[in-house]
Amino acid sequence: MMNKNLLYIEDDHEIGTMVREDLTDRGYKVTWLTSGDGALAQMEDADLVVLDVMLPGLDGFTVGQRLKKEYPSTPILMLSARTSIDDKLQGLNFADDYLTKPFHPEELAARVEVLLRRAGKDAVQVVQLKHLQVYLQENRVVDTRTDEEIMLTGKQLQIFAYLLRHANQILTKEQIYEGVWGETYLDGDKSLMVHIRHLREKIENDPANPEIVETIRGIGYRVRS
Numbered sequence: 001m002m003n004k005n006l007l008y009i010e011d012d013h014e015i016g017t018m019v020r021e022d023l024t025d026r027g028y029k030v031t032w033l034t035s036g037d038g039a040l041a042q043m044e045d046a047d048l049v050v051l052d053v054m055l056p057g058l059d060g061f062t063v064g065q066r067l068k069k070e071y072p073s074t075p076i077l078m079l080s081a082r083t084s085i086d087d088k089l090q091g092l093n094f095a096d097d098y099l100t101k102p103f104h105p106e107e108l109a110a111r112v113e114v115l116l117r118r119a120g121k122d123a124v125q126v127v128q129l130k131h132l133q134v135y136l137q138e139n140r141v142v143d144t145r146t147d148e149e150i151m152l153t154g155k156q157l158q159i160f161a162y163l164l165r166h167a168n169q170i171l172t173k174e175q176i177y178e179g180v181w182g183e184t185y186l187d188g189d190k191s192l193m194v195h196i197r198h199l200r201e202k203i204e205n206d207p208a209n210p211e212i213v214e215t216i217r218g219i220g221y222r223v224r225s
Helices: 013-025 039-045 060-070 085-092 105-124 154-165 173-181 191-203
Strands: 005-009 029-033 048-052 076-080 097-100 127-129 132-135 140-143 213-216 220-223
Touching (some): 005 013, 029 039, 048 105, 060 076, 085 097, 154 220
Antiparallel strands (some): 127 132
16 A cells, blocks of 8 residues: 555644554555645545544535545545544545544554555445446446447536445435535425436436435435446
8 A cells, every 4th residue: 555645634744643654654655634724625636535524614524525525446544533423424424444542653643554455456346236347437328238438427426426326325415415416405405306307318218217326215316236
C-alpha cells in the first residue's frame, strides 16, 4: 500500500501532527488540511480521505458528503470524538468506515490499509447485475446483450453508484437524497423519484416492473447484488 496519496482533514494540530508523521513513516504521501476548504481541489490525486467530524466552518459530515458525491469510488474514513450511534450512522450513510477518538495509530493505519486494499479490488472488479456490467471506477454501465455502453447522466450515475455501494440494503429516500445531493431531504420533493424513473428506463428490461432498482413500498429502494 505504499506510494498511496492520503487526504487528511483535521484541525487539531497535535493530533494532526501525530497522524501525519505516523502515516508518512509508513510510506504514504499525506496532504493535511485544517478545514474542508480546498478539499475538493485535492481529490483528483487522493486514494483515500481521512476526515475529522469537528472542523471549523463546514462540519466533516457536510464536507464528506460533498467529496463522496463528486468522487464516489474514493474511500472516506471518518474520525470523531462523538460516540453516539446516531453520529456513527450519519457518518456511515456516506463514509466507508468510522473510527472514534481517542484511537491508536496502529488501528488507524490498519483501517486505512483495509480500505485501500478494498478500493484496489473494486477498481478492477466488474459488478454484474442481470444484463448489466457496471464499472464503478470508470463510471460506465454496459449492456452485455449488445456490448454497448448505456449513457447515464451524472445524477443517474451517482444514484446508481450509491445504491450499489449499499447493495442488498433497503435505503430510504432520505438516505439516498442526502447521500447523493449532500442536502437535507424535503418531504414531497420528487427529484429522486424522477431520476430513478429515468434511470430505470435506461437499465431495466421492463421499467414498469423493475428487477435491478427495486421499490420497497413505504420505505425506499434497494439494489440486489
